[in-house]
């Protein structure tokens with residue numbers, strides 16, 4: 001019999017060459033993200049630190065501790081924005097985490113299939129809604145309601161920011177907590193039920209503690225999302241030109257708003273100080289990412305012990 | 307009905323959906339004895355065991371017919387699952403400690419049942435770990451993660467965790483199948499020791515193990531109990547040819 005060997009095929013002969021080409025294609029694809037990150041860091045940091053050096057340097061202390069942002073008076077203080085960003089984020093976490101966590105537990109452990117079939121697409125849709133739509137909703141619905149009940153004249157306020165951010169971080173919190181709850185081995189639950197625990201006891205004493213690293217990662221990611229959110233918060237924050245928000249009714253000016261609102265027309269030192277604002281924001285995000293890496297690597301090693 | 311009967315099972319049928327996993331099981335399980343359940347894979351041993359503490363309630367689509375009573379009380383009609391499970395503890399095939407400290411693992415059950423006082427918990431934890439013959443090995447690392455000890459130690463920890471709720475019956479589903487021979491012997495010795503105070507029902511694939519430590523043996527085959535008798539009779543004098551084939555290893 002006359003067998004044609006598979007080894008004679010052209011594809012086989014070329015395969016080694018193909019492998020090499022593909023390896024480079026993969027590598028260059030992977031490099032694009034690394035290069036982007038490096039380019040952004042160099043560019044933003046480079047521009048952002050310039051105003052603090054040279055003959056007409058702006059005082060870094062005044063920048064970082066200042067309570068007023070008034071480009072026309074050549075005054076550029078961002079401390080009240082840092083405070084506003086952090087307080088709004090804190091508020092969104094305080095509201096969003098319990099709601100998100102309870103939703104995740106409900107879906108994972110309690111919800112009948114039919115309700116889950118409604119909830120999950122709703123949450124996915126919420127995650128997919130563009131930021132500007134949240135802003136429109138905030139401006140059209142939340143701000144007027146706040147205006148009615150607020151002791152101050154304006155409905156644009158830290159409370160409005162917090163409520164919009166809460167809605168926006170819910171999908172993150174829910175889906176990440178849900179997957180960490182779902183990842184818990186059934187054997188833990190069996191052990192708990194086997195010891196005579198009720199469903200609620202099993203949820204609070206066994207499931208949530210076992211899922212805590214994943215839940216923590218969800219919270220940190222939620223913080224990152226909240227602190228970096230721009231468009232929606234800009235629309236409802238009020239963006240005052242000075243003063244730390246002392247109550248939820250006060251206007252606030254998140255760091256992100258500051259950059260987004262003025263970058264379009266600013267020039268010179270004013271523009272560079274907007275980059276500096278971006279640097280501060282960037283540092284917050286890097287800290288958050290570092291914490292996230294620490295937490296998730298801990299999740300990984302716990303997994304190995306199983 | 308025998309006076310020392312702990313569990314009495316009458317005409318028990320169990321269905322997973324349409325599939326009948328247990329067929330007309332009748333059995334009297336004696337107090338303070340070790341009852342071994344043997345039989346080929348898939349014959350319903352685990353299913354039967356899980357019915358005794360109603361862990362099957364958690365599985366979707368299960369229907370149960372017939373009657374099981376514990377000390378004469380119907381476990382389905384006269385007891386709720388939670389109080390049943392505090393009287394009938396369970397040790398699983400794979401050691402499954404919680405991802406918490408050794409101490410918290412043992413204290414889990416007592417805490418669930420409302421014990422909060424530290425001194426009481428300390429005492430329960432120590433007593434249970436001693437009973438499970440693991441106290442000396444872990445007494446210096448009670449605050450360490452339970453996942454950081456060996457599989458054999460984890461299994462004895464799981465036994466301690468079960469003992470901490472002071473059950474009357476302990477169900478064990480192939481408790482040594484994941485363990486090395488030395489850990490296996492430790493668990494066997496432990497079971498023999500525990501039977502002074504507890505009724506033990508143990509699924510095992512290990513014929514020698516059943517022969518060594520059990521008082522009664524039930525042989526299961528495709529959902530039925532073929533033969534249930536003293537371990538001595540089952541291993542030396544089986545009445546049914548299928549039992550004989552199985553224990554001598556000539557089975558299919």
Ligand SMILES: Nc1ncnc2c1ncn2[C@@H]1O[C@H](COP(=O)(O)OP(=O)(O)OP(=O)(O)O)[C@@H](O)[C@H]1O
Pocket residue numbers: 322325327345346347348349350351352353354365
């Ligand atoms: N949750 C379930 N849903 C449907 N069928 C099941 C379920 N659990 C077990 N079964 C079926 O019931 C039968 C008995 O299963 P069981 O786990 O009780 O067997 P077993 O005797 O413990 O086997 P093994 O020795 O392999 O552990 C098997 O045919 C199995 O496929």
Ligand SMILES: [Mg+2]
Pocket residue numbers: 351352353479509
């Ligand atoms: Mg089994």
